[in-house]
Amino acid sequence: MLNNERVKEILPSLRRICSQAESCLESHWAGYITDAATQGPDAVEKRYKSFPYFGNYEDIARLELGAMLSAEPTVPRKISFIGSGPLPLTSLCLLDLLKRKNDSLASTIGERVGNNQPPVLQNIDCDLGALTHSKNLCMALGPRAEGMEFTHGMAGTAQLDLSDSDVVYTAALVGLTQEDKEEIILKIGSTMRKGALLIVRSAWGLRTCLYPEVDMTSDRLLEMFEPCAVVHPYGQIVNSVFVARVR
16 A cells, blocks of 8 residues: 555655644643643643543653663663654653652662663754743643753754763654655764664554654664664554664
């Protein structure tokens, strides 16, 4: 079906529409959640957890953390998420997992997050409006969002230093073609430290109608990255996850 010429012709525009729709959905919900700030953090958290796909974000965060630890057993202290958007659900879910699971993970694998330093989730976006939405939301959440940081910048630029990040994420909609993604990923890799992990969200099968697939085994990417793991989920999770290490 995906090789049908008519289908291939409309896929780029369909993905753009999906990208715009997702941005509108997140902006609306970020505002709706933040509006509860006058009622206190508990009210904000209640609205935050009422987001229709909140459970999906919790599921994919667990899946991705497991994929990370399969490649690098040391629990990450700092994770940077490029393209975090106005509603940073992945970052918040990962932060919550790292905080809650720190002691149990430490007893299992003999490591602690950054020698007992609290985890940091750096949210990066080139859209200042989206970043402002997410920052306001996290301020309204109070202690639950402690550890969230925000950086306005373009992925792969000299101004965006990722050398202190243990893990760097690229959102599924960062680059809509293989060529675009390769250019962005190579620029991101050039600002990361050797041995750090890159998490790339992708898609497979008919799920690529919504999100573009990325091939992390192309010759250009293999020069900079060592593939570690790839997970293609079934069920309600849409995105695949690719884990690679900076050579």
